[in-house]
Amino acid sequence: MYQSRIFSIKLCLLIQYFVYADSQCPSNFLKGPCSCIESNSSNDPVLLYPTVIESIPIRSKSIVCEHIENSLFDLRSFFVKLSAIFTADEKRINVTSFNDFLLHNTKMKHLPRNLFGNITFTTIILYQNPLLTSIDVNAFNNTRNKIEVFRTVNTSLSDSKTLFSLIREFTNLRFLSMENDKLKSIPDYAFNNSQLRYIWFGAHFKQTSQPIEYIGKYSFYHAPNLTSLRIFSPVLAKIGKYSLAMNRTSRTVNDDLGQMLYIDIGGSMLDSSSFESTSLTRFRNRSTFLRLYNTSIDYLNENVFQPFLESNPSSLLDVQDSNISRSCDSRSLWIKSEYCINSDSRENRVYGTACCSF
Secondary structure (H helix, E strand, O other), rough: OOHHHHHHHHHHHHHHHHHHHHHHOOOOOOOOEEEEEEEOOOOEEEEEOOOOOOOOEEEEOOEEEEEOOOOOHHHHHHHHOOOOHHOOOOOOOOOOEEOOOEEOOOOEEEOOOOOOOOOOOOOOEEEEHHHOOOOOOOOOHHOOOOEEEEEEEEEOOOOHHHHHHHHHHOOOOOEEEEEEEOOOEOOOOOOOOOOOEEEEEEEEOOOEEOOOOEEEEOOOOOOOOOEEEEOOOOOOOOOOOOOOOOOOOOOOOOOOOOOOOOEEEEEOOOOOOEEEEOOOOOOOOOOEEEEEEEOOOOOOOOEEEEHHEEEEOOOEEEEOOOOOOOOOOHOOOOHHHOOOOOOOOOOOOOEEEEOOOO
């Protein structure tokens, strides 16, 4: 019994050692504009990496390339050389598998085909690269099945066709965030990512956005596990009848938070006539929490928002941060009798309107 316990302890320590060793940077990492980030502790594998605006979490065994002033710098050659060195190292397993890639504060304009050689990442972060205008559709070929997180902040990426063709290839993508880029449209059937849970175009709490003018038909239809959608655009003026359509049918009609879809939309050009009829009813019976921020909506159009609230008895609407009338506008009076108290008499289903104030 005692020997068995000692063996178990030794085995646990051995496993922890190999996990820790595999999370560290290779000793033969090339010097240059890129560095390998590692933690000094197996108990804390995440570091807060300082950038020009904020500190962002970076995991151990990640690569950061930053402060590249030459816009024509051949980043691909760097990774090809690195791949050759790592591949020749037969003593370590998973030597070409890294966690995060951060491209930070550079003047690079383009990311070429097969950028990383044989090296793979699960997270790609393109942060503060204002001259970056294009990414080859095959830039992440070798790692596209590994990528779970894809983030861009303050780039000049605008080619929706190429960008979303690239994103659709990320079969394990779970989180997409794009802030303060130059994206003007979300195309028809933009996503085909079954694992994708979070799609964020801007963030209200950070006051970031995208200049999105148009959302295509069924853009999010093939993201069946989506739980959070955020779209913040100062120029978005219309939500089409098929723009927010979802393909996932809810298995329940109760208020299970695990089933709820959260949609946050913000933009000063959105008003009471911006939502086409039935644009908020194509959620396949799924409970949805719709939150509208900084819009010019001054009343709740019954033809739009009443069908939304009827689509699921647990769906909620929040217009607290919009330009809604501070008095109970007669055009919004329809919500007072049915939607200020839900079916279980527990709480309002509509927030931010005087018609539901007590």
